[in-house]
Amino acid sequence: MKTLDDCRVAIDAIDTELLELLNKRMKVVERVGEIKADTGGAIYRPEREKAIIERLTKLSQEENGILNRAAIEAIFLEIFAVSRNLELPERIAYLGPEGSFTHQAAESRFGAMSEYLSLNSIESVFKTIEAGRAKFGVVPIENSRDGIVGETLDLLSKSSMKIVSELYMPIHVAFATKAHKLEDIKKIYSKDKGFGQCRDFLSEHGFNDIEHIPVESTAKAAILAAEDESAAAICSHIAAKLYGVPVLFENIEDESENTTRFIILSDFKNGMSDDDKTSILVRLKDAVEAGALVHFLQDFDEEKINLSKIESRPSIDKDGGFGYWFYIDFYGHIDEERIKKVIDKHASEVTWLGSYAKGEN
Numbered sequence: 336m337k338t339l340d341d342c343r344v345a346i347d348a349i350d351t352e353l354l355e356l357l358n359k360r361m362k363v364v365e366r367v368g369e370i371k372a373d374t375g376g377a378i379y380r381p382e383r384e385k386a387i388i389e390r391l392t393k394l395s396q397e398e399n400g401i402l403n404r405a406a407i408e409a410i411f412l413e414i415f416a417v418s419r420n421l422e423l424p425e426r427i428a429y430l431g432p433e434g435s436f437t438h439q440a441a442e443s444r445f446g447a448m449s450e451y452l453s454l455n456s457i458e459s460v461f462k463t464i465e466a467g468r469a470k471f472g473v474v475p476i477e478n479s480r481d482g483i484v485g486e487t488l489d490l491l492s493k494s495s496m497k498i499v500s501e502l503y504m505p506i507h508v509a510f511a512t513k514a515h516k517l518e519d520i521k522k523i524y525s526k527d528k529g530f531g532q533c534r535d536f537l538s539e540h541g542f543n544d545i546e547h548i549p550v551e552s553t554a555k556a557a558i559l560a561a562e563d564e565s566a567a568a569i570c571s572h573i574a575a576k577l578y579g580v581p582v583l584f585e586n587i588e589d590e591s592e593n594t595t596r597f598i599i600l601s602d603f604k605n606g607m608s609d610d611d612k613t614s615i616l617v618r619l620k621d622a623v624e625a626g627a628l629v630h631f632l633q634d635f636d637e638e639k640i641n642l643s644k645i646e647s648r649p650s651i652d653k654d655g656g657f658g659y660w661f662y663i664d665f666y667g668h669i670d671e672e673r674i675k676k677v678i679d680k681h682a683s684e685v686t687w688l689g690s691y692a693k694g695e696n
């Protein structure tokens with residue numbers, strides 16, 4: 336039987352092989368970078384990354400390997416991040432501050448080697464990538480309990496930036512404070528969505544009667560709670576740790592399956608994968624007429640295009656009238672014939688927001 340030393344010798348030998356192979360892979364990636372520089376091709380190809388992870392997961396299953404999809408994804412997303420940085424250093428703007436859930440989402444996709452830019456509003460993220468100061472922007476778009484992030488939808492409706500990827504991340508929130516006793520807590524900071532996600536906890540602990548102060552992000556809440564012993568924050572465990580606020584209660588969210596969907600914004604169009612989603616905005620000309628939306632959706636139905644989300648947003652039209660537009664997610668890629676047919680038919684009413692490989696939920 337192998338001793339610990341034997342195992343370590345074996346691991347060292349395997350690591351040497353891995354390093355050689357990784358360097359060999361990066362040589363090929365360098366060439367890919369040159370080709371893309373010549374042709375102006377997009378560096379980040381989420382659909383290709385997804386296909387690689389899927390192929391390797393299948394291979395691992397067939398060979399009864401120990402690595403499952405999550406493990407393969409964890410390893411390869413870091414490899415892709417290194418590759419992309421080799422092709423072109425990446426800068427990622429996200430809704431900060433440091434330690435926010437969006438920061439975690441950004442890091443999970445872009446890895447440790449990328450340069451991150453923390454911004455204090457969703458609007459600043461849009462502006463920063465529009466101005467070319469960062470290649471990618473990461474913002475939340477919806478939460479399983481609390482619904483859509485209206486600000487993101489409204490900004491998408493005005494921006495030329497496209498959704499190039501989506502990712503779902505389980506959200507666990509903590510209650511952190513420097514107060515020595517619960518009675519000493521006079522105010523609670525969080526993002527508005529943060530309060531919404533733990534209503535049961537707040538009422539069970541009698542925290543509904545003290546002041547709730549919404550701030551730009553849960554990480555900002557942790558920063559404020561770090562400065563004031565009569566305050567608490569509803570924030571991520573990571574933010575509490577980062578800003579030195581002791582965690583009193585863990586996982587206080589009402590729904591244990593609490594998940595947030597994040598989108599990655601940039602300025603290019605993805606190629607097709609075999610499992611895509613597309614997001615559009617629809618301003619129906621006759622929205623006030625009964626049936627306008629039904630007729631629009633019937634065209635999707637006829638082409639067997641399945642919707643995964645429809646959300647209406649109020650808007651004020653040019654004449655000051657109150658109208659609606661709709662945000663719609665459906666399965667498929669904008670370049671598919673059946674989808675092109677429907678979108679072309681409604682070209683004057685539809686804004687395409689992006690087609691991207693469907694995220695794992």
Ligand SMILES: O=C(O)C(=O)C[C@]1(C(=O)O)C=C[C@@H](O)C=C1
Nearest residue numbers: 367378379380381383384415418
């Ligand atoms: O295939 C590409 O287009 C690459 O740039 C290579 C690579 C990879 O490391 O495999 C890196 C970045 C892309 O997002 C996808 C894949």
